Amino acid sequence: MKRIFIIVLDSFGIGEMPDAADYGDQGANTLGAVKKSPAFRMENMKRLGLFQIEGTGCREAGTPVPAFWGAVARMKEQSRGKDTTIGHWEISGLVSEKPLPVFPEGFPEELLEQLRKRTGRGILCNRPYSGTEVIRDYGREHLETGDLIVYTSADSVLQIAAHEELVPPEQLYAYCRAAREICRGSWGVGRVIARPFIGSWPDFTRTANRHDFSLEPPAPTMLELLKEAGKEVIAVGKINDIFAGKGITEAVRTKNNKEGIDRTLEYMKKDFEGLCFVNLVDFDMLYGHRNDRDGYAEALAYFDSRLPELEAAMREEDILMITADHGCDPDTPSTDHSREYTPLIIAGKPCLKGISLGTRSSFADIAAIVLDYFGVKIKCAGTSFYPQIRALDGEGLAKAALAAREKAYAPYSRFCVGAALLAEDGRVYTGCNVENAAYTPSICAERTAFAKAVSEGARRFRAIAIAGGPEGGLPSGYCAPCGVCRQVMAEFCGPDFAVIMARSGRDWQLRTLKELFPESFGPENLEEKREEGCK
Ligand code: THU
Numbered sequence: 001m002k003r004i005f006i007i008v009l010d011s012f013g014i015g016e017m018p019d020a021a022d023y024g025d026q027g028a029n030t031l032g033a034v035k036k037s038p039a040f041r042m043e044n045m046k047r048l049g050l051f052q053i054e055g056t057g058c059r060e061a062g063t064p065v066p067a068f069w070g071a072v073a074r075m076k077e078q079s080r081g082k083d084t085t086i087g088h089w090e091i092s093g094l095v096s097e098k099p100l101p102v103f104p105e106g107f108p109e110e111l112l113e114q115l116r117k118r119t120g121r122g123i124l125c126n127r128p129y130s131g132t133e134v135i136r137d138y139g140r141e142h143l144e145t146g147d148l149i150v151y152t153s154a155d156s157v158l159q160i161a162a163h164e165e166l167v168p169p170e171q172l173y174a175y176c177r178a179a180r181e182i183c184r185g186s187w188g189v190g191r192v193i194a195r196p197f198i199g200s201w202p203d204f205t206r207t208a209n210r211h212d213f214s215l216e217p218p219a220p221t222m223l224e225l226l227k228e229a230g231k232e233v234i235a236v237g238k239i240n241d242i243f244a245g246k247g248i249t250e251a252v253r254t255k256n257n258k259e260g261i262d263r264t265l266e267y268m269k270k271d272f273e274g275l276c277f278v279n280l281v282d283f284d285m286l287y288g289h290r291n292d293r294d295g296y297a298e299a300l301a302y303f304d305s306r307l308p309e310l311e312a313a314m315r316e317e318d319i320l321m322i323t324a325d326h327g328c329d330p331d332t333p334s335t336d337h338s339r340e341y342t343p344l345i346i347a348g349k350p351c352l353k354g355i356s357l358g359t360r361s362s363f364a365d366i367a368a369i370v371l372d373y374f375g376v377k378i379k380c381a382g383t384s385f386y387p388q389i390r391a392l393d394g395e396g397l398a399k400a401a402l403a404a405r406e407k408a409y410a411p412y413s414r415f416c417v418g419a420a421l422l423a424e425d426g427r428v429y430t431g432c433n434v435e436n437a438a439y440t441p442s443i444c445a446e447r448t449a450f451a452k453a454v455s456e457g458a459r460r461f462r463a464i465a466i467a468g469g470p471e472g473g474l475p476s477g478y479c480a481p482c483g484v485c486r487q488v489m490a491e492f493c494g495p496d497f498a499v500i501m502a503r504s505g506r507d508w509q510l511r512t513l514k515e516l517f518p519e520s521f522g523p524e525n526l527e528e529k530r531e532e533g534c535k
Helices: 030-034 043-047 084-091 109-119 131-145 169-182 222-228 257-268 282-288 293-313 365-374 394-405 445-455 483-492 523-534
Strands: 003-009 071-075 123-128 148-152 157-163 191-198 211-214 232-236 250-252 274-280 318-323 342-347 355-360 415-423 428-432 461-470 498-502 508-512
Touching: 003 084, 003 257, 003 293, 003 365, 030 293, 043 293, 071 365, 109 123, 109 148, 109 169, 123 131, 131 148, 131 157, 131 191, 157 169, 169 191, 169 211, 222 232, 222 274, 222 365, 232 257, 257 274, 257 293, 282 293, 318 365, 355 508, 394 415, 394 428, 394 445, 394 461, 394 498, 394 508, 415 445, 428 445, 445 461, 445 483
Parallel strands: 003 274, 003 318, 071 355, 123 148, 157 191, 232 250, 232 274, 461 498
Antiparallel strands: 071 342, 148 157, 191 211, 318 342, 415 428, 415 461, 498 508
């Protein structure tokens, strides 16, 4: 039973995007800011590869690569925008060319006129305002006149506040539904929000009857594609609101991050096939927007402390993805979101461990991987890199290399090496070292395997296992490929090509070609030279 759990750490950006300045966010780096807090502790995320992600700046060149567990990438937002809705839509395969509209000067008169007509009430305020201040400043007038308090914020929202004794919540929701119908096209705000309050001036307080009316995603997302394919799509936290319920088969709301994690764990214990999509909003709502760096760091440390529980509850065919929807750097003067890259950590038995996939051009690649994993046609934005991270049978490949080593012809060095090369189509080509009395014509095990494979027509490869050591018994160390063999690998294999250095079926280390052979010379260098030469 295949399941994917996506956990969005709301606003956990990992550094400015190249166009951050267009959004007033030059230099923003949410991770960079919270890392400075004494409360920052993310040992489990570190183990899963957080700091192996490109640009996190924590892996100094030349330092050994620690074994880590996930497949990781840095994600770029392709949409124009930096809000929750646009970010989650892109994660789900919907790229927005335009940001959702904001109304820093208040809403246009034509819009207000329609709203007055539909509700039969007048309108107060109509400006960006703090939610607590707006009821203090307009609450009395609202009670005297019956007019609605309509306000906005830096986000794409239209909010309507009303006293529960004057306008019962159900009535307020009906007004908001009317506003939702009015707010389309160029007025299509991300959310219309009902903000009921109680009490008397100056002690008005907002109640828990807040309700969001979201804009429907304008094109199909992975959620709908999954639902159509008969999979479960479970929404935890505010995911249901973000998608206006579209493509969701089951939803639970949550009060805070703790409850979000608890609910996710409960779903991990249930049987279902499909996606469980979780948003943990405290990072953004309670800490990012309030520029509370320590609070943010503590909330991350709490999430991190519960990661082992989530990992332990995962089953054979489960994949866990941890990502974010935008940034919200608590160290910048702005309390608004920031235009940042986000992290992606993918963990689980079906996926390769310890692989860093650079920077992906869109959050939508997440949608593509999800659909690819479930075998559902990718009819949304995004490119799947699931084929690159699909788990390898490392044990099987290591054993094949050890068996090939038995055939090694190494009477001169008495150093016996075996290799097993896995082609893209699943075929395995083995090889051993073949020495010669003249020494120089000696061939390494890896190149024997490549020569066999290429001469049989194979050109694309996923991995190679190498087992080498002095004659007899199992190798005592991890035999790394020689420089010439690395060059041959670079000829046929991409940077994520996996090199497994095996001592036994169970004991091996995995490195990517990029790690073993950075800044290498390849066919592309010749192309450059040729082009230059022609000029
Ligand atoms: N050898 C390999 O087959 N692969 C390697 O990656 C390292 C070296 C062989 C070549 C030679 O026959 C023997 O090991 C000692 O260098």
